[in-house]
Amino acid sequence: MKKDAIGDSLSRVDGRLKVTGGAKYSGEYKVPNLTYGVLVSATIASGTVTALDTRAAERAPGVLAVITPFNAPKVPGYQAGAERPVRGLKLFNDNKIYFNSQPIALVVADTFERATYAACLVKATYNTEPFETDFHKNIDKGVTPQKGNYKDYVRGEANAYKNAPVVVEEEYLLPTEVHNPMELHVTTAFWDGDDKVTLYTKSQGVKGSQRSIAAAFGLNPDNVQINSRFVGGAFGSSLRTWPHEIAAAQAAKLVKRPVKLTLTREQMFTQVGYRPLTIQKIGLGATADGKLIGITHESHSQTAVYEEFTEGAVNVSQFLYNSPNVNTLYKVVPLNVGVPAPMRGPGEATGSFALESALDELSYKLNLDPIELRLRNYTDTDPERNKPWSSKYLKECYQKGAEAIGWADRKAQPGANKEGEWLVGYGIGCGAFGAYRGNAVAKIKLTADGSVNIQSATSDIGPGTGTSMVLIAADTLGIPADKITFELGNSAFPNAPTQGGSATVSSVGSAVHDVCVALKQKLYIMAGKPADSMEPIDYVAVLKQNNMPSVELTQESKGNPEAQKYSMYSFSAHFAKVHVHPLTGQVKIKKIVACVDAGKIVNHKTASSQMIGGAVGGVGMAMTEEAVFDNRYGRYINGNFADYHVPVNADIQQIEAIFIDKPDPVLNPVGTKGIGEISLIGVAPALANAIYNATGKRVRELPITPDKLI
Amino acid sequence: MNQFQYTRPAETAVAIKSLAKEPNGYFLAGGTNLVDMMKMGLVVPDKLIDINRLPLKKIERTPTGIHIGALASNSEVAEHAYIKAQYPLLALAINAGASPQLRNMATVGGNLMQRTRCPYFFDTAMPCNKRTPGSGCGALQGINRMHALFGASDKCIAVNPSDMNVAMAALDATIHVTGVKGPRAINIGDFHRLPGDHPELDNTLQKGELITSVDLPAASSAYNKHVYYLKIRDRTSYAFALVSVAAALHIENNTITGARLAMGGVAHKPWRLTAAEIFLKGKAITEDNFKQAAQIAMQGAKAYEYNKFKLKLAPNAIVQSLKLATGLAS
Incomplete structure (x- = not known):
């Protein structure tokens, strides 16, 4: 494969600064x-x-x-x-x-x-x-949000699941989770x-x-x-x-x-948001051969009395599976709490825990393999918007992920699979997150020494944005990555959207791609060649010929109008293999496989790291994290790093990221769809489902601590 | 954190006198607990007497066992070759606690003095009889998932958070202290208190007394072959025990000739399971015997709203620790 090209595995361009303490964070400026x-x-x-x-x-x-x-x-x-x-x-x-x-x-x-x-x-x-922080006591005070599109949704008939031959109707609780970067x-x-x-x-x-x-x-x-x-x-905080x-x-x-x-x-814990406590009721109805007849998804989330926070907790049920009847309801319950904030995979991570857990429950009622159940309800177009997907390779995710986790060794009967005293279980959890692209501007400067500098006012909260941008520029310009620097995190730079919604590579990467193309064209014209020539030229020689010390360009990149015709999502299938001890409730997560269709992967090394980080976030959501109120005082009892448990290294064993890596033809010129959110969405249900497969214990209230498994 | 005086004497006698004169003074060793509490405003000392210069760091064999200086770090103890060979339960328990960084700083004496992690104790905006006598127990009607099963009172249901202490209890440690009235020795079982009407008192140290060493008897080194420290917690490292069990057995001809058992996370003090130890003596190594021992150990347990799971988890952990100690499980 070509070096310094999109699809390479470039080490972080700022890695050395980070590991040597040379990277200055906001608190370190003298x-x-x-x-x-x-x-x-x-x-x-x-x-x-x-x-x-x-x-x-x-x-x-x-x-x-x-x-x-x-x-x-x-x-x-x-x-x-x-x-x-x-x-x-x-x-x-x-x-x-x-x-x-x-x-x-x-x-x-x-x-x-x-x-x-x-x-x-x-x-x-x-x-x-008087104050109220008790969500359960106040759930009846839930209101439909005034802003945004959170009206009750009905496709076909509401609550059609109730009349289906096979029915699952359960309630799932996600406790408050705090970003804690x-x-x-x-x-x-x-x-x-x-x-x-x-x-x-x-x-x-x-x-x-x-x-x-x-x-x-x-x-x-x-x-x-x-x-x-x-x-x-940051994770949204x-x-x-x-x-x-x-x-x-x-x-x-x-x-x-x-x-x-x-x-x-x-x-x-109280000043910079959190993923809100959410209770979700899921109703699923299916035919005896596992075709969904109806999905009902009702969600109640905590918000603040002084500001309304909303997220798409029920969206995933509207489009992920092919059901003729779907209805959803989303309400928020104002309490005397700080306002929530989007947290990695906002909405979808919460919703997919409920939906994917319920689907797993349905698979056992049908005596059907959970992957087979998903295949029987697979949809090749978006059933919510009635549009084609811009790209969707979720079937490939099922298949490759299943191979990597060793799904063939899964036993359908819970408790039937043992290694020594430990119960062995396998689970799958899927997710999707919208693939977005915002307008972004990049400025490029080529200097006579052959170096290229690009600036855009984006951020890097960890994924390695600068590294991806350097790789896109290197690929587009056809020059080595070490000749290129990318600068971000400065409001004086050209406009870029906030880093969120997994859209940075799609938005800013497009601007970098486009500004590099524009520069290339300008240099070809300066060299007296057609702008779209494929013939290699020496950029530095062109500058010298024109007696120019440098050349600069600024380019805005906007979304593709064609995109309106499509539904655009990244898709994921997460797989987990767990060991559970029947006496002590201890869980060992032996392996997690994250298989995603996120379009073209720009840089495999940082993308894999990002997937692993998201999976660890999912482990926290599933297994350890819960901010607990004492409602008599309305105060957290575990608002510190000792008592609020983010996963530690010892909680994590093997995590493998697999990319389908096929470019999306619509969203942006590079073909990416985004992985930041999808890396977490689906991890929690994969773990909960694996634990059920191991033990026969269905835990519907996260986190899955040992006390819930004995 | 308040402002306070600070001294760093080089002699034990000076340190003791210095504290005796100071009604609101504290000894400072590793600081991993005390400094945290000062930051949270739980402890507001007028004076800190830093004892790190005192000659109390030695770990050495004695004719009667092993002497562990009060200022030996948790890491040094857990890595000590003789302790690992003869008192492996202690090394296992220490390594189950905190994090490597904390164990490097924390001392043996400090670990004995470690205060509860009850959230109500740790928040000055909530009531706690241990922190502020008479203010009430926040945990009794509160979120008491981490709290005691044994020996609690309606004044306090907090637990001792230490792992090391659980092994020390099983190994019959003797705490050597010294004060203005001279030195004395306290058996580990008499060192930590039950809360009763005075939960503000964690232990039986007299005002001004300083722990100088912890000695383990040679007899306990017989329990060095069939050993396990099982800690059940909400995450795999750096979390306090929901329940922990220190188990050490002496076995001859497939018969248990002696047992040492203690539990953590279930009481205001490390909870020695003496009745279960007596039951196991002379018994065969069977899961059934372990279950009976666990049942005996759980007699008198009382749970609260959120910690009822411990009534099941604790006996299960006892059984599992015994299985792991004896090779019935791996």
Whole structure:
């Protein structure tokens, strides 16, 4: 295979910087005259803070300011009638408390330690009001979301499953899951005069952050500089600008010095979103030979009283299988909790757990292999939108994944397969996630020394965006990857969408592809050749001939209008092999195989890593992660890294990623569909289904901890 | 975290005197627990007496067994050749706890002093009789999934979180302490307390007393062949036990001639299963005998709303640990 071409396995272009500590994250910039902000959190879940005694904190050494609802400078975007209103919690704008651990003060001091100390001296007096954090108790208060398309959906007849010969009707619970990236959320803000501000902040979208900060302070976006070159994981938690980021800028303006505000790990549980607690009812009805007659999917998710959060938790049931009758319902239950946020595979990861678990239950009722059941309900067109798929190779995913996991060794009878004392089980869980493409702009510069630099205001929260972009450019220009640098994470760069929805390679990769094509054409014309010539030319020689030290180009890349005619999704089939101990409930995940149809794979090495990372996230969802409230206080009892269990290395054995790797002909010129979300969607049901196959125990409430298996 | 005084004496006598004068002082060793608690505002000391310079690090064989200095790190103990050979249960239990980084810092004395991980203890916005006597027990009617089955009171149902302590209990450790009134020795069984009416007291140390060493008797080294430490937890590493069992058997001619059994995650102290030990003595190595031993061990267990599963998990873990110790399972 051609080196430095799309489909290669290039090591991360910034890998060396990352492993040597040379990569600077948002909290690591040494800004002169820096001060430190520490948030003080409320200890009640609803009411008002009636007084804050800040005298001791203000007298404490090194303290520059204590910002509270009673003295905070007004943030223009928080005010009623604001030209560009800021959505969500308006921190320090009034004294209302909507959820426990909501910040009530921000202490700024000359060192982090002094700010932390002074923060513990702030004493609050509250007027406590009744609050609700108990989802189960309040589920009847669920409402259909006002914004977005969340109306009840009916195709054919509603609840048709009930009259089918074979019926599954069950309820599935996904507890609250917190993103918990390794890197804490941190913002360093400083002003140049009254109308220019710079932020080093953890962000998945520097352009989005630029717009939000500009809106908050009533600034021209050009006067807001956002830097977020390296992000230590995010998973959706930095898709939006959070109140603490605005507070850092607010504080910097007040003390007239740069302010760095770092959330504590405990604050990460309440300030930057989470995957919401969701209860889903699934009804499946099938003929005796396993043809689906009806699917009903009803979902209730937690949201905040002060801001509505929605995600497509029921979407997957509308299009993944060929059923003549489908109806879905999606409601949100407002509680005194922080607002949720999209978390890797938002909506679909939640929905597919329910749907794919129910389908597994159906397969046992039908005495049918779970893969065969999926094949019998396979659909070659999108039944929801009545459109052809732009590409779909899910059958190939079933087949290749089954081979890799050793599906032939699966025994249909739960509990029948043993290795020593350990029960052995195999499971499958599938998923899909929309393949998107946004408008993006890239700027390219070829210099006479042969080096190429490309800039675009995208982000890299971990997948290796820069590496993929370098590979696309190397392939398109036909030059070695080590001649190319790609820069991102800077709002001064050309426009790119926020990194989310698995769309970065599709969007920004297209811009990089297109700008490289444009540059190539320009150089061919400069060389006196037809723009579309295939004849190799020496780019550097062309520059020299024209006495040019460099050549620059900027190109915007927009979606393909043809795409409207198609339904575009990435598809995945995840397989798991588990060992379960019948006495102790211990589970060993022996192997996970993730087989995906995500179009063309640009860089196999980073794509495999991304798939493995997503699978580990799925292991967390299935096996260990659950943020638990004590509803008497409306506080988490495990809001820390010791008691909220993200998987550790010892939980993970073999994870294998398999790519179908066939280009999608519609979405973008490179043929990609995106893997960020699909890497996680379907992992949890694959594990739950494997555990059922091993034990005969159907766990419908995640996580599957040992107590649920004994 | 508050502001506090800090001293770092080089002599044990000075350290003891220094603490005796300070009503709100604490010894600081590895700091893996105390510093966390200070950050959370659970402990607000006026003075820290850093004991890391005291000559209490040695691990050495003695005529009566082995002497482990209170400042020996958990890693050093778990890696010590003689301990691994003669007291493998201790090494297994230590390595089941925390993470390598924490075990490198944590000391043996500190591990004995480790406080509960009850979430209500760890959050100053919630009631806890252990942290703030008289404020109530948040766990009793709360989320008590991790909580005790044995020896709890209506004042406190928290558990001792240590793995090391469970092995120390099974191995009949003696805790050597010294204070202004001089040295004394405390059997591990008398060191940790049950909560009763005073859950704020984890142990029977007197004010100002310092742990200087933990000694294991030579008799316990007979339990070095058929050994297992089984820890059931929510993730495979770096998680506290739902239930753990330290099992060590002495076997001659396929007969159990002596048993040492203790459980973790079930009581305010490491829970020695003496009645089950007595039952097993003289019995054959059969799963049925192990089940009977587990049944005996569970007598008097009392569960709460969220930890009822432990009534099943704990005896299962006892059976499984015995099977693993004796080779009935692998």
